[in-house]
Amino acid sequence: MDDSTCTLRYDGSFDGLLTAVFERYSRRINAESVLSDKADIPMFLDRVIDVDTDEAKARRVWNGVKRIMTNTGQKLLTQSYLSAEPGIDSSIFRIIIKSIDTERTVENDFADPDVLAAWHAARRVGQERHQMLQFLRFQKAADGSYFAPVEPRYDVLPMAVEHFANRFADQRFLIFDISRKYGFYYDGNKTIRVTLEGDLPHLRSGRLTEELMDEQERLFQDLWRTYFHAIAIAERANPRKQRHDMPARYWHLLTEMQSPPLHTIPT
Amino acid sequence: MTEATLNKLKILAAAAKYDVSCSSSGTVRANKSKDSVGNTVSGVGICHSFAADGRCIALLKVMLTNYCAFDCAYCINRRTNDIPRATLSVSELVELTMEFYRRNYIEGLFLSSGIVRNPDYTMERLVRVAHDLRVTHRFNGYIHLKSIPGASRELVTQAGLYADRMSVNIEIPNENSLKYLAPDKNFKSIYQPMGYVRQGVLENKEDRRKFRSTPRFVPAGQSTQIIVGASPERDRDILRLSSALYSTPTLRRVYYSGYIHVNSYDTRLPALKQPPLVRENRLYQADWLMRFYHFKANEIADDRFPDLDLEIDPKLSWALRHPEAFPIDVNRADYEMLLRVPGIGVKSATLIVNARHYRRLGSDHLKKIGVVMKRARYFITCGELTAVCVADATPEYVRRQLTAPQSRRLQSPPEQLTLDFG
Numbered sequence: 082m083d084d085s086t087c088t089l090r091y092d093g094s095f096d097g098l099l100t101a102v103f104e105r106y107s108r109r110i111n112a113e114s115v116l117s118d119k120a121d122i123p124m125f126l127d128r129v130i131d132v133d134t135d136e137a138k139a140r141r142v143w144n145g146v147k148r149i150m151t152n153t154g155q156k157l158l159t160q161s162y163l164s165a166e167p168g169i170d171s172s173i174f175r176i177i178i179k180s181i182d183t184e185r186t187v188e189n190d191f192a193d194p195d196v197l198a199a200w201h202a203a204r205r206v207g208q209e210r211h212q213m214l215q216f217l218r219f220q221k222a223a224d225g226s227y228f229a230p231v232e233p234r235y236d237v238l239p240m241a242v243e244h245f246a247n248r249f250a251d252q253r254f255l256i257f258d259i260s261r262k263y264g265f266y267y268d269g270n271k272t273i274r275v276t277l278e279g280d281l282p283h284l285r286s287g288r289l290t291e292e293l294m295d296e297q298e299r300l301f302q303d304l305w306r307t308y309f310h311a312i313a314i315a316e317r318a319n320p321r322k323q324r325h326d327m328p329a330r331y332w333h334l335l336t337e338m339q340s341p342p343l344h345t346i347p348t
Numbered sequence: 349m350t351e352a353t354l355n356k357l358k359i360l361a362a363a364a365k366y367d368v369s370c371s372s373s374g375t376v377r378a379n380k381s382k383d384s385v386g387n388t389v390s391g392v393g394i395c396h397s398f399a400a401d402g403r404c405i406a407l408l409k410v411m412l413t414n415y416c417a418f419d420c421a422y423c424i425n426r427r428t429n430d431i432p433r434a435t436l437s438v439s440e441l442v443e444l445t446m447e448f449y450r451r452n453y454i455e456g457l458f459l460s461s462g463i464v465r466n467p468d469y470t471m472e473r474l475v476r477v478a479h480d481l482r483v484t485h486r487f488n489g490y491i492h493l494k495s496i497p498g499a500s501r502e503l504v505t506q507a508g509l510y511a512d513r514m515s516v517n518i519e520i521p522n523e524n525s526l527k528y529l530a531p532d533k534n535f536k537s538i539y540q541p542m543g544y545v546r547q548g549v550l551e552n553k554e555d556r557r558k559f560r561s562t563p564r565f566v567p568a569g570q571s572t573q574i575i576v577g578a579s580p581e582r583d584r585d586i587l588r589l590s591s592a593l594y595s596t597p598t599l600r601r602v603y604y605s606g607y608i609h610v611n612s613y614d615t616r617l618p619a620l621k622q623p624p625l626v627r628e629n630r631l632y633q634a635d636w637l638m639r640f641y642h643f644k645a646n647e648i649a650d651d652r653f654p655d656l657d658l659e660i661d662p663k664l665s666w667a668l669r670h671p672e673a674f675p676i677d678v679n680r681a682d683y684e685m686l687l688r689v690p691g692i693g694v695k696s697a698t699l700i701v702n703a704r705h706y707r708r709l710g711s712d713h714l715k716k717i718g719v720v721m722k723r724a725r726y727f728i729t730c731g732e733l734t735a736v737c738v739a740d741a742t743p744e745y746v747r748r749q750l751t752a753p754q755s756r757r758l759q760s761p762p763e764q765l766t767l768d769f770g
Contacts, residue, residue: 189702192713214394219451227450245452247379248387248489252450269382300349301447307354311361312409313399316608316623322402326395336453337397 086113087128089174093117095162098170099139101132102177114171142177149180154188161202163235172198210237214244216331219254220288220302221295226253230287230334232260239265246272259287287334302336309337349443356434357444363414363425364460366610367517367573368603370395372406372455372490374568375512379488386449386456386489388512393490394455407458407492408448412436412473416462420530421617422519422578424610425462438473442480449489456490456512457481467498475503478510490568495541497533504544513568513600514545521589525579529616545570546598569600576631577607577624578617582654584645587634591645594638604631630656637662640694641687659751664690667727668743674727675737679708691724723750 089104089112091097101115110130116122146155158173172195179187179195190196212233219227227249231238238258242265245256249267255275257264262284263276283289289298332338373393379386395404413435414425424431436444445457459477461470474493481487493511495504508514516538520526523535545566552565572593574586590602606628609620634656637643641663648662649655657665667674667690676685678700686697696718703709703717710732715721726738726746738746 187706190706191699191703191717192707192709194716197716211394214389215396217452221451229452244389249385249450250379250382251385251486297349297447300354301451304349304354304357304444305448305451305453307358308361308408308410309397309399309405311358312365312405313401313403314365314608315401317401317403317606317625319402320400323398323400326402326404327398335397336451 085127086111087130088112089115089132090118090129091115091132091170092134093119094134095159096136096139097132097134098162098173099142099177100135102142102174102181103135103138104130104132105178106181113175115174117170120167145181146177149184150186150188154180154186157188157199157203160206161199163206163237163240164202165235166202169198169202171195172202206235206237206240209233209235210240212328212331213237213241216327216335217241217245217256218334218336220336221298222289222293223295225295226255228283228289229254229256230259230283231256232258232287232330232334234330236261238263242267242272257284259284302339306337306339349440353436353440353444356436356440357410359432359434360411360414360436361409363462364409364411364458366424366605366608367409367458367460368403368605369458369492369515369571369573369601370404370406370409371513371571371601374600375490375564377488377567381486384486384488385446386487388455388488388490396452396454406455407490408445408454408456409458410436410441410444410460412438412441412459412461412470412477413464414462415464417465418463418530418532420519420533421611421614422529422575422607426611429611438476438480441477442485445481446485446487449487454489456487456492458492460494461496463496467496468500468503471496471499471503471507475507475510478507482510492568495545497537497541499541501544504541505548508545508548508566509563511566513571514541514566515571515573516541517573518589519573519575520579521574521581521586522579525581529579542570542572542599546596549598566598569598571601571603572599573603573605575607576604576628577620582649583627583631583634583656584649584651584654586631587638587645587649590635591638602635604628604635626658627656630658630662634662637666642684660747661690663688664723664750667738668747671739671743674739675729676727678714678728678730679704689724689727691720691722691727693718 087110089101089110091101098115104110105112112130116129146158158176161169162173175195176187176199187193187196191200213231217229217231219229221227238256242256245254246267251269253267253269255264255266263274265272266275277284283293371393372388373391375388376390377388393406395406397405399405415433415435416425416427419427448454449456459474461474463470474496478491478493481491491511492513492515493507495507495514495516497516518538520529527534548565549569552562555562556564574589576586593599593602606623606625607620608623609617611617612619634648637648638645643666647666656662667688673688676689678686683697683701686692686700687694692700699717700709703713708731710730711721714724714730726736726741
């Protein structure tokens with residue numbers, strides 16, 4: 082191998098990223114960055130070497146990471162990876178390499194641009210997950226199960242579903258990511274990943290249609306909206322803070338932010 | 349559950365809205381069974397929504413009834429007010445809580461009540477709601493119950509078995525002012541239930557040491573609330589009281605509620621056009637300094653400076669009063685000292701302490717870590733920085749620099765400063 086640096090191209094998976102680390106050492110490639118084959122190819126790129134994802138190699142690298150980095154550091158890598166931000170994979174790549182080369186975790190070196198980038202990305206992902214716990218709203222369906230649409234910026238549903246399965250252990254529910262077109266169904270025992278085919282209107286709009294709804298669902302939505310408006314203190318109106326803490330991109334799926342329905346409330 | 353419930357909920361939520369406690373934190377409890385519902389999570393709790401006033405909605409904050417036998421001058425629900433009154437039945441409230449919880453609207457229930465007949469009668473009904481939720485409906489989410497001032501020890505202890513958190517509001521930080529504004533209350537009626545809960549928690553701790561399976565008693569501790577601006581107490585007095593409360597073993601949070609002039613006919617109260625929001629915010633900042641920044645109450649406000657500066661935050665205010673403590677070397681100073689620097693918070697102080705194991709930190713690094721250099725630069729050195737230090741440039745200069753260009757809204761002096769309490 083000559084001295085010029087090159088870029089490793091992998092298939093975009095986390096295992097692929099770890100395989101790239103493996104190949105860098107085993108084939109003595111002087112690589113400082115990686116490139117997902119799903120990303121746009123930059124205009125100037127001198128040398129690209131393709132890497133075939135290999136689970137066994139990835140596991141060996143991950144075991145090495147586990148030996149050097151703390152749990153927090155490992156979580157930093159996996160969670161920032163989920164952000165799928167351009168360049169974050171190269172940051173993760175370099176963090177692993179630096180930790181391996183120095184035999185010491187660099188996860189706390191916040192003056193290092195890669196660590197800082199990963200840290201910020203991980204925080205955004207964590208925040209997205211937390212906002213899912215905050216702003217997800219279930220609607221009760223006629224068959225007694227519950228349905229919630231979500232539309233997170235990052236693919237955080239798999240990180241959040243455990244929380245709901247624990248919390249609502251005795252109720253069947255479906256949480257569906259309407260932009261990524263998959264969801265999790267909890268049947269009262271276990272959660273299963275589902276992708277629903279066909280053109281079900283509530284999977285597109287996020288709202289159960291009248292005939293699919295539990296007969297009391299409307300009433301409880303109205304009660305919640307009533308409560309939401311009654312609890313605010315007019316003298317302290319602060320729309321800026323409201324929008325800051327509850328970003329507007331969640332509003333279209335929030336029960337309380339829908340204007341009250343015109344129909345009369347069943348008695 | 350009918351339209352009538354809807355109206356009741358409207359009245360009773362509006363009646364409860366002046367109680368500012370909102371937290372759903374302080375206890376972690378997983379849901380261990382497949383036929384119960386609810387858990388409580390670690391960290392800061394979960395806020396499910398934010399109302400138009402920007403305050404979070406974590407719990408269903410509601411009163412069981414807003415009929416009240418007391419006649420407290422500052423309270424919207426006082427006996428002599430001619431307002432719509434309502435009472436929710438125990439079963440209605442339990443159903444509301446369960447249905448809201450199952451839709452992920454709330455973390456649990458925060459139940460309060462006006463005082464009907466007598467304190468014990470009222471307390472007993474609160475306990476019944478909590479009992480039904482926990483036992484009949486196997487509800488494992490968060491429950492915050494008010495201890496009714498003057499309630500008996502037996503009832504408070506029973507409530508503590510079901511509740512995660514309990515609270516009694518002090519409301520007025522001085523006993524004479526309290527008696528003046530709330531003739532039915534005195535400090536004893538407030539501190540007594542607080543004491544019952546504290547004793548309960550301590551005994552429970554002892555019991556749990558012997559038998560691990562003993563159920564926990566008020567695991568998220570107690571909180572209280574102080575109304576700001578309804579009585580003439582200075583910030584110094586309020587912070588002293590808070591600090592004394594925080595030194596007791598179970599009190600976790602003191603909330604400050606800027607007084608809203610709800611009973612404008614009552615001349616015992618100052619006529620405020622606007623609630624004192626800036627002062628309230630400064631008190632919260634001071635509270636944070638005491639809880640997370642290792643400040644003592646008398647460092648924040650003392651007899652020389654009995655009120656918090658409304659123009660600048662209490663930490664900057666402290667730093668400007670103590671120029672001799674600066675500059676601080678970020679590459680050497682210990683964590684405690686870093687926390688005292690305006691522009692460095694708990695998070696950035698932690699990052700600095702970690703990051704400097706690897707290399708010396710320069711101003712560029714600090715900026716990226718999240719230090720607000722605009723403020724911090726007058727108070728730190730990091731080897732290369734050339735900005736003037738507060739000790740040389742004088743506190744007045746730094747103050748001007750940090751307040752002048754920021755915005756126009758700070759220039760008109762906030763109104764609640766000039767109050768006449770007669």
